[in-house]
Amino acid sequence: MEKYKYLIIGGGVAGLTAAETIRSKDSIASVAIVNDEPYTLYSRVMLSKPNFFLGEIPFDSVWLKNEDWYKKNNINFFGGKKAVKLDSKNRTIILSDDSALRYEKLLIATGVQARKWNFPNSDKKGIYYLRTLEDGRVIMNAIKSAKRAITIGGGFISFETADLLKMAGIDTTMIIRENYFWEPLLDEESGRMIEGALKKGGIKIIYKSEVKEIVGKTNVEAVILQDNTKIECNMIICGIGVYCDFDWLKDSGLKTNRGILADEYLKANLPDVWVAGDVAEFKDITLDETIQIGNWVNAREHGRIAGLNMIGEKIPFKFVSFYTTQGLGISIAFVGDVRSDKSRIVIKRGSPQKNSYGRVIILDKGARKEIEGATLINRTSELAAIAKLIEKNIDVSDKLDKLGDDNFDLKSLIQ
Numbered sequence: 214m215e216k217y218k219y220l221i222i223g224g225g226v227a228g229l230t231a232a233e234t235i236r237s238k239d240s241i242a243s244v245a246i247v248n249d250e251p252y253t254l255y256s257r258v259m260l261s262k263p264n265f266f267l268g269e270i271p272f273d274s275v276w277l278k279n280e281d282w283y284k285k286n287n288i289n290f291f292g293g294k295k296a297v298k299l300d301s302k303n304r305t306i307i308l309s310d311d312s313a314l315r316y317e318k319l320l321i322a323t324g325v326q327a328r329k330w331n332f333p334n335s336d337k338k339g340i341y342y343l344r345t346l347e348d349g350r351v352i353m354n355a356i357k358s359a360k361r362a363i364t365i366g367g368g369f370i371s372f373e374t375a376d377l378l379k380m381a382g383i384d385t386t387m388i389i390r391e392n393y394f395w396e397p398l399l400d401e402e403s404g405r406m407i408e409g410a411l412k413k414g415g416i417k418i419i420y421k422s423e424v425k426e427i428v429g430k431t432n433v434e435a436v437i438l439q440d441n442t443k444i445e446c447n448m449i450i451c452g453i454g455v456y457c458d459f460d461w462l463k464d465s466g467l468k469t470n471r472g473i474l475a476d477e478y479l480k481a482n483l484p485d486v487w488v489a490g491d492v493a494e495f496k497d498i499t500l501d502e503t504i505q506i507g508n509w510v511n512a513r514e515h516g517r518i519a520g521l522n523m524i525g526e527k528i529p530f531k532f533v534s535f536y537t538t539q540g541l542g543i544s545i546a547f548v549g550d551v552r553s554d555k556s557r558i559v560i561k562r563g564s565p566q567k568n569s570y571g572r573v574i575i576l577d578k579g580a581r582k583e584i585e586g587a588t589l590i591n592r593t594s595e596l597a598a599i600a601k602l603i604e605k606n607i608d609v610s611d612k613l614d615k616l617g618d619d620n621f622d623l624k625s626l627i628q
């Protein structure tokens with residue numbers, strides 16, 4: 214049985230960055246990556262961006278590493294193989310082809326999977342999810358002949374795909390279960406601003422609604438909503454959330470919640486096992502909370518820190534992550550923890566009327582008040598300053614008025 218000093222399950226940006234970091238510090242140790250998808254590292258982010266999706270740039274620009282890179286760095290790449298069992302007692306991973314690999318140190322960086330529609334007739338042709346390169350290829354092919362599309366869900370996948378479908382000349386209707394777009398992560402005013410952009414771009418939105426029936430023989434031809442409205446369509450793109458697949462970790466002893474639980478060093482509860490990327494539910498020392506974050510920069514930095522800790526350093530993960538998207542003439546940015554439950558103070562900057570609206574989310578720690586996160590619509594230029602304020606845990610208890618003044622320069626608060 215092959216044995217590796219460092220074995221990495223999941224070859225996305227988190228897993229690959231960990232391998233790259235390990236190799237940069239140790240030129241001889243054995244390193245291997247097992248990846249369910251057969252591909253070398255590609256940009257998942259690009260899958261929903263117009264230039265790639267609409268074929269304006271060569272397909273090959275999606276690749277971030279080619280096979281040569283793995284060879285040159287002496288990293289064994291098991292592409293197209295899935296880890297199906299973790300036997301932590303024997304430090305062994307069983308793969309989908311029944312082979313087994315032993316490890317000294319293990320990193321799990323398996324990301325998340327698109328939640329599937331479990332619905333009568335939801336196996337009809339024409340129903341798509343966008344998570345993998347293969348998903349992207351299939352959708353890019355389908356838009357060549359589709360005339361009418363439906364997107365399901367009110368989050369970033371729906372926002373970006375609705376924009377893409379419209380650009381491809383497809384009549385697009387968005388169906389959301391909520392009262393407004395991106396509820397409850399955003400407040401209603403922010404949601405309405407985004408809807409304004411979607412509608413201006415010609416996208417129809419149906420609120421508080423769910424599909425009750427899919428019509429069509431083999432291909433989807435229409436959907437029927439709960440109020441019996443029938444909408445004709447040749448394709449449906451579902452953006453109804455993500456989940457982590459833990460089936461292969463059953464009986465391993467690994468502690469999981471929504472993600473795999475890890476401390477601030479990205480160390481899981483089992484000996485010599487670390488976690489990185491979207492799959493990690495980790496102790497965030499800036500926010501002092503255990504959270505799970507799904508974005509590219511967070512996954513990359515997780516990979517770097519996990520890699521360093523695997524080779525024996527002890528570095529806590531301290532990073533303020535962010536996510537930005539733009540389309541339909543609007544830019545949206547999230548930085549830090551943007552949940553705005555009752556325990557947090559929300560300070561508004563600008564307004565929807567000014568077409569520039571931010572919400573700074575503050576944790577009330579009694580004597581201290583610290584910024585935890587922000588949502589910024591058409592105010593992305595404030596992202597870097599807010600990230601710094603979060604990172605430095607600056608007390609803003611006597612600055613709340615200033616934070617609410619949208620002309621006030623946030624950079625002046627950075628000490």
Ligand SMILES: Cc1cc2nc3c(=O)[nH]c(=O)nc-3n(C[C@H](O)[C@H](O)[C@H](O)COP(=O)(O)OP(=O)(O)OC[C@H]3O[C@@H](n4cnc5c(N)ncnc54)[C@H](O)[C@@H]3O)c2cc1C
Pocket residue numbers: 222223224225226227228247248249250257258259260261294295296297322323324325343344345458461489490491492507508509510512535536537538
């Ligand atoms: C369409 C789309 C657009 C996005 N756009 C943005 C954006 O604009 N900005 C941004 O910040 N983020 C964006 N994201 C999110 C970003 O891509 C992810 O946060 C990031 O890719 C997470 O990296 P990861 O390495 O943790 O996981 P992943 O990239 O998901 O990689 C994990 C890999 O592990 C493999 N795997 C899973 N289980 C197993 C197993 N049992 N055995 C072996 N291999 C396994 C998976 O097949 C996958 O290839 C986007 C995501 C999507 C889907």
